[in-house]
Amino acid sequence: MLLKLRDIRKSFPGADAPVPVLRGIDLDLDEGESMALTGESGSGKSTLLHLVGGLDRPDAGRLDLDGVEVTALDDSGRAALRRGTVGMVFQQFNLIPSLNVGDNIAFQARLAGRHDAAATAALAERLGLGPHLAKYPEQLSGGQQQRTAIARTLAARPRLVLADEPTGNLDEATAEAVLDTMLELVAETGAALLMVTHSTHHAARMGRRLHLRAGRIA
Numbered sequence: 768m769l770l771k772l773r774d775i776r777k778s779f780p781g782a783d784a785p786v787p788v789l790r791g792i793d794l795d796l797d798e799g800e801s802m803a804l805t806g807e808s809g810s811g812k813s814t815l816l817h818l819v820g821g822l823d824r825p826d827a828g829r830l831d832l833d834g835v836e837v838t839a840l841d842d843s844g845r846a847a848l849r850r851g852t853v854g855m856v857f858q859q860f861n862l863i864p865s866l867n868v869g870d871n872i873a874f875q876a877r878l879a880g881r882h883d884a885a886a887t888a889a890l891a892e893r894l895g896l897g898p899h900l901a902k903y904p905e906q907l908s909g910g911q912q913q914r915t916a917i918a919r920t921l922a923a924r925p926r927l928v929l930a931d932e933p934t935g936n937l938d939e940a941t942a943e944a945v946l947d948t949m950l951e952l953v954a955e956t957g958a959a960l961l962m963v964t965h966s967t968h969h970a971a972r973m974g975r976r977l978h979l980r981a982g983r984i985a
């Protein structure tokens with residue numbers, strides 16, 4: 768099992784008492800699987816993604832990723848995991864303004880020691896970024912920036928791709944094509960995909976669906 772969550776709990780400080788956001792989440796995700804994470808606004812989807820990606824720590828519960836007990840790692844251990852095992856696509860693209868599109872795409876793969884120029888170029892082509900490789904992020908549309916961020920994550924060939932509404936800025940046809948590419952790449956590399964989406968249509972494209980309600984799996 769690539770990803771295993773057991774009784775994961777997380778609260779945030781409230782006015783009087785801590786407010787529970789995740790109240791005991793169990794989840795298993797295997798290599799090559801894709802899963803949609805759905806739920807109302809505020810149901811804890813992003814919080815769960817952050818915990819899985821090692822950006823934050825749960826208050827209780829156990830999280831294992833690729834044979835590593837993430838909940839036992841310190842900050843530097845979790846940072847190493849983010850560089851090597853997990854790839855994240857968030858709504859803020861965090862592209863590096865001083866690097867062109869090609870170097871932005873290669874950035875994480877280089878950090879992970881997995882840069883492959885030919886594979887990166889092919890990936891950029893598949894995401895429709897071929898004509899834009901020499902441009903800088905500020906010269907791109909929002910949708911092109913989003914596709915660059917997706918390419919950057921996938922180019923590093925993570926074992927687990929975490930995506931928070933990764934096609935949110937794209938028109939329906941482009942969103943569909945980008946989703947196709949993500950699913951193909953996940954299948955090709957044997958990675959797993961955990962994707963937050965508000966679209967029931969996109970959720971239906973994933974192998975499985977997990978719906979959060981009131982901090983639990985509905």
Ligand SMILES: Nc1ncnc2c1ncn2[C@@H]1O[C@H](COP(=O)(O)OP(=O)(O)OP(=O)(O)O)[C@@H](O)[C@H]1O
Pocket residue numbers: 779780788806807808809810811812813814815
């Ligand atoms: N760092 C934080 N400090 C305090 N409260 C937080 C923090 N992060 C999230 N929350 C709260 O936790 C709850 C869940 O937030 P989260 O962002 O996980 O929801 P979501 O399901 O991703 O929502 P959306 O679909 O709107 O993005 C919300 O009530 C939010 O206000």
